[in-house]
Each structure stands twice: as structure tokens, then as C-alpha cells.
Amino acid sequence: MDIGILTSALLTLFIFSFLYKDNPFYKFAEHLLVGISVGYFLVIAINTTVLPTLFLPLFKEGNLLYIIPGILGFFMFLRFFPKISWVSRISLALIIGAGAGVSIPAVIEAQIMAQMKASMLKFTSFDGIVVMTALCTTLIYFFFSKKHTGWFGAPAKVGTWFLMVFFGATFGYTVMSRISLLIGRLQFLLGDFLHIID
């Protein structure tokens, strides 16, 4: 039997053993997963990012401009030294500033304007009326500056119903997702490992 399949099957069974109760086999598999994930990420990050986008242009092609991002990246590692950890704030400030500058207009456009536009346009259809009712009543539910009683309480209550429908649909999809993961593992155990199924 292929050593990879055997290892994979054993580790799957180790993880499943937690369903009975916590045990050393489960702990071993869990720690192995964490360790390998971190190691894998480091290797991939170095090979596909640090080398081709910093070291190669800087040392092989001699592009000295890359010294600037190199130094800023190096500053991030100074967080490990409490006395000079403040230096890393320079890099962080740049990341946060640039990140906010890039994301704010994009989020306003894609998440607020486009969504509002889509809700308005459908106002004439039945679906549109349902969407608009759900939108308004849910927003009212999340308006906490006025007590949810009287004329203001009724739409807030309707808002909670819409929220419940959303939670139900999300939970249904979550169950489906988790069962799919189990199916994947059992397909592997019954197929590749035990050869009971194709």
C-alpha cells in the first residue's frame, strides 16, 4: 500500500478518535497538522514570494529600489525585540494607511452602492418588495436608539423573523458543508484506503 495513503488514513482515524473522547493519538495528529501547516506556509512564502519578488530583483538584477520594501519588511521582525519594537510601527503605518486608502472607496462602491442600487431596482417586483421589506425591517431591528415598542416594535419584530430565516438557511448550508467534509473523508477511507468503493 502507498505510504502516503496509509499515513493519511491513519491520521484521519486519529482525528476521528476524538469523537469518542480526547486521546494522545488525536493530540499527536492535531499538533502535527499545526506544525506542518506553519512549515508549509513558510516554505511556500519564501519560494514563491520572498525569493522572486525581493531577493532576485535586488541581488540578481541589481534593482536597488527593492532595498526600500526590504528594509520595511525587516522592520516588522523588530517586533521581537521590545526595546526597538516601535520601529515596526513605521511599516505597519504604511500597511494600514495604504490598505485603508485602497479598501474604503472599493468597499463603498462594491458593498454599499452596488447593493443599494440592486435593492432599489427590484422594488417593482414581488421579490423586490420582499427584499426591501427585509432590508428595512432588519435595519430597524439594529436601530438601538429607540426602544422596540409600539409602532417601532412591529417592524423590528418582522426584522427578527427575516434574521431567523437567514440564520436557518446559513445553518442548513453549514450542516451540508460539514457533511460534505465527512463524505470526502469516508470516500477516501472506503475507496483509496480500503478499496470497497470506486
Next chain:
Amino acid sequence: MKIDRRIIFVLIAISVAIPLIFKIGLPNKVTKEVKMVYDSIEELEQGEVVLVSFDHEASSLPEIKPMAQAILRHCFSKNLKVVSFALLAEGTAIGDEILRNVANEYDRKYGRDYVFLGFRPQYTAAILGLGEDLHRVFPEDYKGISTSKLNLTKEIKNYEDISLVVSLADGDLPTYWINYAEARYNQRVAIAVTAVMATTYYPYLSSKQITGLVGGLKGAAEYEILINKPGMGSKGMDAQSVAHVVILLLVVLGNVSYFLSGKLRK
């Protein structure tokens, strides 16, 4: 009434295992949102470029793999060019393997018909960078070959040369594709996400910010029906349906027992 949770685990395991061994063949209907993804690929002309992004971790492989295989099979069967990469590190080796295996099924040649570019962190920067210059974001492919030398990628400058982006994701990365590729560059984006993420993306479907949505194993099974090539998705659907029935029965049983015990206490 109290049931040991381990009995429930065994019940679920049996309800999944038996339909996998003895096939039932329960019907599965194609939904509109999956058909929309299929149509958005179907309407592309031979030779157009589809960008497939593996935006997931290894743990969601059972859901992502069938979706990825079905979509890639569709692309290669239509002679489309596929450029692929990963925006999450764990998707890198998985994406490379799935792409290579499906390409081999259709005798597609690396560098000419498909390319895998590897992993790029800072997805916001990567997605935005692709709108300017692919070669700056990915100077080399996963194998270390310059993207300016590969036949397929040397012709691609930015989103203008890419007909469709497909994000295979298990988290919120499709939101970044919508925010930065769709909203800023008018790039057509289709998404294939794990079922747990599907409800998050329905609003983008109705606002037409995405061209379609494939959700989880069921979505994969539907896509397999559309391309007439049964795969892992179709094989798992019987088990999925039986497990859902068992869960429903357990929910009913739990509620009945709760109400009965409440009445008895009164």
C-alpha cells in the same frame, strides 16, 4: 430522554457510508445559480483566458476539489486557456495538482494551454496588481519559469486579457475579488464556494456583481450534470441526502422529546 452523542456520530457515519457503498441514485436538479456559472464559461470563445484562483485551505478539499474538477473540465473541453494561482498558501499544491491532473485528461500542454503561477500573499495587492500588470505580480510561475517567456502568460497583460475569473474559496476571498476586480476593473467574476459560505454570496448574485455561484458538494454535483461528466460531487450526493434525512429525524426526535419531557414535568 437522553442519547449519548456518540450514538449520533455512529448514526451519521452509517448514514454517509451506506449510500457511498450501495448507490441509491437520488435525483439532483440543476439550480439557476450553478447554470449561470456554466453559461458564463459556455459563452466564451475557444482560446479565451479563464483565471482560476484557489482561495482555500486544505481542510475544505472534499468540497473544493469536485467543484474545481468540474469547472476545469468544462474549461478544457471548450479549449479555453487556464491561468491559475492560489491566494491562500495551502491552496497552492492542491491547485497545482488538480489543474495538472484535469489538464492531462484533455491532453493540454503546460505553458500553452494552462499555467500555474503559485502563491501570492496580500490578496488585496495581488488582485489589484493583476489589473495593472500580471508580470509584476507574478514574475515567475510555480516552477520558476519567467511568465514573460511562457507562451500563454506572455500574451496576458492584465484583466483586459482575461475573460472570466473563477474564485474557488472556503472563506471571504471572493469578496475581495468583487471589491477590487469586479468593482474597479469591471472584471467578470464567478465563484465556487463551500456550502457554509454560500448564503454570504447570494446578495452579490442578485446584484449581478458575480456571474454565478456554485455552492459546495451539491453545486459540484449540479455542475457535473451540466457537463455530463459524473465525478466526486455526484458520487457524494446520495450520502449527503441520506445524512440530511437522518439529521432532520434527529432534530424532530429532539424537539418531540423536549416538549414531552416539559409536559411530564408540569
